[in-house]
Amino acid sequence: MSDTQTPRASAHIVDESAEGVPSFEASGGDWSDIAEEAARLGEERIVVNMGPQHPSTHGVLRLMLEIDGESVTEARCGIGYLHTGIEKNMEYRTWTQGPTFCTRMDYLAPFFQETAFSLGVEKLLGVTEDVPERATVIRVMLMELNRVASHLVAIATGGNELGATTIMTTGFTAREEILRIFELITGLRMNHAYVRPGGVAQDIPPGALDTVRETLPKVRDYLGQLGDLMLANPIFKGRMVDVGHLSLAGCMALGITGPVLRSAGLPYDVRKAAPYCGYETYDFDVPTSTEADSYSRVVLRLEECYQSLRIVEQTVERLQAMGAGPVMVADKKIAWPAQLAIGADGMGNSLDHIKQIMGTSMEALIHHFKLVTEGFRVPAGQVFQSVEHPRGELGVHLVSDGGTRPYRAHFRDPSFNNLQAVSLMCEGGQVADVVVSVAALDPVLGGVDR
């Protein structure tokens, strides 16, 4: 009968055997008072709740640590504090509205969710080959810029958590340069919903390529500053080297991907292993290390930033060379009916298009109305599309029932998977190393909880 029993929630980390043991509530009080009280009672084993509101937990991650003196004997993660049901919500919107939702999952790397989702929908529709080259190159450019921005936040907050404020300010200043490009191209600094099934929402504005060209040296300069600040710094190395070790076997067992896996020596990168968006035509390297510690992950993230900038340079050249062109599939049954334009009251449908549908063509009006309210139908079936996210492999599992909305959209977020490694990386170490280890995993809780 045991297999029919409804499983219960796991026991609290402090189980029945701990009943009668004094507990201390620390909320805004002085830790030394608690430590004194614990010492007076002769308690060595303390369970500490770190988070969910703690600056060093990258959002709302709750870490349950059982500590013995300064050593961590058990570490558990509690997640779900940022669960907003994005996947469920997507089942009630059209395929075109999907990017608006999934862009909010991992808010530091919005273009990756948008692109992965759009690639998945295109695969379901069977129009992967029809997506204009220009749209694909724009996607690659934005994704690689986004990778740099995301890694900069990872490095910046990681430094801040060690008390190195300059690392944080430098990192965020550099990220700001990239966000300016995003704002110029998509109109928003984050949550862009710019990459859409079939292409991108609109072409890049005039002068955008020049802005990218001007920005790249600045970002490179900031990356140099960060490298100078961190990589030979004895305090930084003292905190980072050999901390948060996770071997290759551990990574593979737990399904860890991204910089953490590559720091263990396996050059697994979806851009090389299962190329999408034409990544096989770009010239870039996948940096690896065999140290498998937090320090090597910082080095790898910096290296990846330089590689991404290399790709961005190539995309800028290509965009310049190919000139203006379509950025959405030609099939008007899928493509949004109008290009957008700036009007007196902000951005909206272009005036020419409004004139056409309201003044001259009844069919165009019907078509516009049907496509915008109803959406397009996607043949039934399922696909799984992976992209290389800054934190690892992001997989989108899309199921269509032949309707105008996703039947199921599941995002295999790398942060969600990678957080499983916290116990393995932290147990047996010092309390202070927990912060470093978690920062090396670089979880973004918007993506973890979705």
Next chain:
Amino acid sequence: MSDKPQDQPKDDVLAPTEETTKAQAGAPREAKDASAAAKAGSAPVGTDAATTPQKTSEAALEAGSQNLPAGLGERTQLDVVDVRSGMFGVQGSGDTSGYGGLVRTVAMPGASERPYGGWFDEVVDILAEVLAESGSSFDAAVEQVVVDRDELTLYVRREHVVPVCQALRDDQDLRFELGLGVSGVHFPHDEGRELHAVYQLVSVTHSRRLRLEVAVSEADPHIPSTTGVYPGHDWHERETWDFFGIIFDGHPGLARIQMPDDWPGHPQRKDYPLGGIPVEYKGASIPPPDERRSYN
């Protein structure tokens, strides 16, 4: 006592296989009709429609065929998961559009026939060999092989999912060493196979990826846990339990992961409402998303 729920899904699991063999014997049309009629009869089409299942199935078939991608691989049988009627979500006298009479079958891509193409045949052959060596057999473990949109899906019977994973991970010619996780799908009208667990596996060594799919019924939603083979599936299985209520037997601690521990129900199931309130905008009241007009 405990045998009964075990027997029930086995029968359900066998049913589509019989259809498959019939279809392969050269009567695909009949098999299609049979499955569509079976689904149409049981689907909530409405009282008058239920009296003429024959007519419904024909209409359903015709309507359903257009939802399938043409030229994306040969199929002998459609995997009908649902039959829907009407449009805009309006039922009864409120519908004056005439769309209420629409009937649409929802059919997933059905089993593929050899050759599957590319490395798919090789992987299936090696898996069959490895399973035979271990005393099991490919036909016992895998219900059907589906190749769709250049992706390989193996529909595995639940009692075989762990040995299949083990074989896929450990054999040197397969080496699907990276388990990307588990996702769930809920087909409330696919009787006896309402809940699907979908596993994505990657072979870094051979640069290949495939999908395993396990279907169970809502009444007996048990699947053996794959955490013994892929420890990284730990949280993914917890998530699938949390959202779909699939119980992964043998999981080290199958607790809810996203929802609070005392949450009732499983939010990603189709019968679980999205929720929301009407919002007023410029004098008009906009209903919550799950109550808006639906074209499905």
